[in-house]
Amino acid sequence: MxxxxxxxxxxxxxxxxxxxxxxxxxxxxxxxxxxxxxxxxxxxxxxxxxADKPYYVPNQEELLKYSDPNYYEKPKQYHDLYKYSRKHFFAGDDEKAELLCENIMWKCRDDFNIQKVFDLFNIFEVNFKDEKQVNEVMQMVTELANNVRLWENNGHTPNEIFEKFEKPNLRPLPDEPFEFDAAEMKIGNKVGRNDPCPCGSGKKYKKCCLGKDERK
Incomplete structure (x- = not known):
């Protein structure tokens, strides 16, 4: 209370x-x-x-931040991915790095799938230098996915549920390195105005991130 x-x-x-x-x-x-x-x-x-998972109750300072409809908690893993993307993919471009990482975070909150996340890298025309870098980024994305607050967990993160209640809820890293087609990873298909927005909001692209992308 x-x-x-x-x-x-x-x-x-x-x-x-x-x-x-x-x-x-x-x-x-x-x-x-x-x-x-x-x-x-x-x-x-x-x-x-x-199910019967307990509700996450933020402290009062954190709770009041949610009065802003655009606010959502960004864990340490988000900032780690942002700093890496800014340095290695966008040559210090804060806006592009933030937009990519925000879209990735939405994907992590909505039926997480690592391939769908890497589709976002295609859309942002990110070029990975080798498979080692792909797997390095995949690990950061997976760690982010395990530390975002989810509706299905009543506001808890998968890591919190794992630590307190259910070990199977933790999203594991694959045993084998992530294999990818370099040609496919390089450039993604252009998103149509009436297609679902790749950020995962559920809205059409033209009513969501289209304006942001045009300003890049």
């Missing part, structure tokens, strides 16, 4: 329709549900994944 004085459900009900809708969250079957879950018909699936 963050406050000594507690509020009733009636107090919440009096405000949530207006206030939560600003953040694309709505009441559905005694739950507060983000519209992305409803649009993709994932409500029942999400409940099964959440």
């Amino acid at each position: 963050q406050n000594e004085e507690q509020i009733s459900f009636g107090d919440v009900e009096a405000h949530y329709y207006v206030d939560l809708s600003k953040y694309y969250v709505y009441a559905h079957k005694n739950h507060f549900v983000h519209e992305t879950i409803m649009e993709f018909n994932d409500f029942k699936s999400m409940l099964r994944k959440k």
Whole structure:
């Protein structure tokens, strides 16, 4: 609990329709549900994944940051990947490195798949110098994926769930080095205006990251 004085459900009900809708969250079957879950018909699936996992409760300082609809926690692993990408792929270009890493983080939060993450490197026209670098980046991405907060874990990271409750939830690194086709890894296909945005937001590209990409 963050406050000594507690509020009733009636107090919440009096405000949530207006206030939560600003953040694309709505009441559905005694739950507060983000519209992305409803649009993709994932409500029942999400409940099964959440099961009886305990809820993550941030401290008050962290909690208040979420009043900004664009805020999300960036763990140390995000900053490690950002610094590496900025140095090795974008020659110090902060904006491109940040945009790539933000998109990767969205992929880590939404049905993580390492190949889909590397598709983003294609879109950003990243050239890997060799397989050793590919595997080095893959390890950083996997570590990031294990340290992002997930709806299906009730706000906990996979690492936190692993440490406290369920070892199988940790995403393991592959036993074998990641094999890749150098030609395919070099340049990706151009995203169409009406295609799903590669950042994983669920929105069309033209209504999401298109403006950011055009400013690069």
